[in-house]
Amino acid sequence: MSDKQTVVEVDQLSVSYDKTSVLWDLSFAVPRNKIVAIVGPNGAGKSTLLKTILGIIKPISGKVSFFGNNPLSKVFKKIAYVPQKDSIDWDFPITAFEVVLMGRYNHLGRFKRVRQADKEAAMQALELVGMKELAHRQIAQLSGGQQQKLFIARALVQDPDIFLMDEPFTGIDMHSEKTIVHILQELRHNGKTIFVVHHDLNTVEKYFDWIVMLNICLIAHGDIKTTFTHENIQKCFGKRSVLFEEASKLSKEHLEGIIK
């Protein structure tokens, strides 16, 4: 894969949290124009991987490069993050429109005011996800699917090249799911690359064309058709990896001095 083709390259990335290995010696590269599934059992480090790519978490070793050899600092404006739904306070007094507008804060810098162009971009993003009529509704009144679409609209407004989405399909209705998949495919068509932490193995082959399978360490990565095999699924989710999880837990207990 030539440098121009690689949109994200992860090199021997290791992340630790509380003295436990959460991600371990990950090395993979992802080409452009893909919808990438990130799968693994609970605690595999999928959200951590997203956050490390985003720069929110600092790895203990290894690095992440973008579009060839560029570090995060050069491209952070081109990456948009769609967090898990539960990480937000849904009782906050704010409308859908204002949430999407937040996506523009990054471009505005510290003290500049919101401009007309920003407001129009926000409305357009809402229209793209089919939520134009709900623009001035309080977020507390949105359904699960609408909440998810709202976050995607906020990501859209940042006009990024890379999308990082943490479990966007969890807890939403079928219709919203279909809409979101359609949006992702449109984005891919426009040259974007999307990373999605996904939990439903049944829909992996339908929605995605590239996959990263991990369970603290990298199990497999590559094109869906060749990588998402029975053998790899076994390796990733199967009983064999249970021992590894046990060992990680044990190691954590020893290093923290806790006994059961």
Place this chain on the structure above:
Amino acid sequence: MSLSNPYWHKSFFAFLKLFLSRMGDLASGKLAFSELAVDEVQLFLLGAIGVSCALIGTFLVLKKQTMLANALSHTVLLGIVIAYVLLGLVSSYTFASFPVLLLAALISALLTVFFTQVFTHVMRLQEDASIGLVFSFLFAIGIIFASVLTKNVHIGIEVVMGNVDIVQLADLRLALSLVGFNLLIIALFHRQYTLTVFDKSLARSYGVPVKFFEYLMMFQTAITVIGSFRAVGVLLVLAFLVSPVVIARLFTNKVATLLGLSCLIGLGISVIGVAISRHILSVYQLPLSTSGVVVSLFVVVFIISACIHLNKKYFYQLVKKQKTAKPQAELSNS
């Protein structure tokens, strides 16, 4: 300050009328600042405190950290004592010196937040227990220090309760600078505050230093509490922080409106409170604590607002009935 109080024996509306005319005089230069009556000083003071508290209170409520602010208001006592000892003075009524208060605010904020973090993260204690334990511990130490140093527990009580009825012009200057400070911080950082409160991950992904703003909010709270304690005492300041916001929240769903409305409510009720307090004194010969009156007013306004809020549908129907009643009446007439 004038020796004879022009507001003596004035009832509520007479008070307001007199106040407005005197403000007119003040604006046109006929009245000097040093000639302000006690009531006016109280009014400005409580109004300023109302605004300051409403400003930072909005974000505390949105962040659901009001109990932490409660803890902070308790440890302020210890902070003041320590600042005092550090700066070498041990006397009870010269608290108003600015460096003492500033240092006290810093110490209190740091103590509260630091100990709470230690209990929650290092000792793995659940958060509600950490907060409760920290502030009762630090407050107990503060009381013991205060009692020992001043040889008199009653002074401790005065600090805690405050007494707006004996404030002076110098306190007003402090309160006004506090308002200025709060306005400045909110004006500069409201976007960062909103982001930090609403969506930490997004804030972090934008490179906003979340920890810094959380500490800044705590420091802002501490300094507002300390700046207000002379007038309202550390225990009542909590009411000023929370009540206007809680009332305003019943009427609006926008952060900007919440900020503005809370300030108005904080200011308005403080002003009316002073007037009512004077009224009760003049008409019923009942001397009551003015800050107590203001807080009670907060409660009354809250109850009324809650009723309106809960019966919104009822009110809407009433309005609708009026609108539909009219054309029906016309129909039946023709």
Place this chain on the structure above:
Amino acid sequence: MITLWDFFIDPILCWPTIGSLFMCVGTALIGVLVYLQKRSLLGESLSHCVYPGIVLGVLAYKMFFSKVDLLIPVLLGGTATASLGLYSINFCVRKLKMSSDVALCFVLAAFFGLGFLAVSRVQFIYPKVYQQVQMFLYGQAATMRQVHALIYMLLCLGIVIFIILLFKHLQMIYFDREFAKSMSRSSHTVESLVFIMLIAAIVIGMRTVGIILMSGMLIAPAVSARQFTNKLSWMFFLAALVAAISAFFGNVISYHFSNHFSASFPIGPVIIVVATLIAILSLLFSPKRGIVFRYARIVIFKKRVFAENVLKMIFKYSEQNAMPIEKMKKMVHLPHWIFSLFLFHIQKQGWIKHTADEQIQLTKDGKNKALHVIRKHRLWETYLQHLGMQGEMIHANAEKMEHMITEEMESSLEEMLSFPKKDPHQKPIPQKSKYSYGGYELE
């Protein structure tokens, strides 16, 4: 000279002591339940709600009686307003959709403010009463008399009986909520009863620690107890013990310090300080969860890891599994006296012996131990490769895990990998010896 025993005998000292003892115990017992429900701040809020009740109670009392006794007004008035406070909090959360943090805080501040308004009235009519009411902010245990101590003892007994009678229900609610929910009607009643008892405990304890410090008395004993046990019955007992100790020594310390420094050391705050210190000590020193012990365990673990690594090093050094002392000292990088201590330690444990020619040699046991560690290392590497991992990290991770793998894990590994003989680097995996019990050998 006042002895400790005097605090129970002396007519002036004994009633505050006995009274505070019962109060603190009663409060701590309920505090356990509140703590387990993670609603400790509710106690804080409700204790502030008691304030207006006290004031209004006193005002009402004064209308009928001329003498001022604060007992009845506090109990009745305080209970009334605290209950109203509880109702208000629930109303705000359920009907007005306030977050519980804000509701707790607002009700706290509102009630307290109302009390403050009322008290400013009392201040001018009955200045002496005013002083006494204000003392409720930090408690006024020192003025307790026999009648108070008796009443508080009865109330405390009431709480104890309540807990004993409903123990099974409480256990169900706090440790198995799902099951309790299916028995919903009775669990609801019990929870309401707990809140009633909470208000009772607060109203009782008011006189000792006062309004502001009540949280401490609810939380500190429960926190201390939690560090030592998982069982509800023990938690009650330990919390009561901590409360009793704090109350007693609070009185003692307050008395002695007040005399010594000729200043006023109010009893309530001192009790809280003692209780919190006990809580902090528990958090630090409890055997299972205490920080000090945790760090001790980490140190012991690291020592073991170091020793095992050294044994491996000696094993690999030569055919005879021996190594010159000087060489070993250089490789191990320890200062001289620690090194000697370490040698002494592993010799005592039976892993090594000194040879005639200034070398350190592994004993048979030492050799087996080294082999065992190597076995675990190579088994783990094989496992990692089996999972699909490659590269340097396999060895690095195995270096760590070789010290932590348990017996069970070892047999699971062997089975899963079908009893491998060689690791990914083609090195032989030590097998359990056929010839000697507990031994290993390399083939």
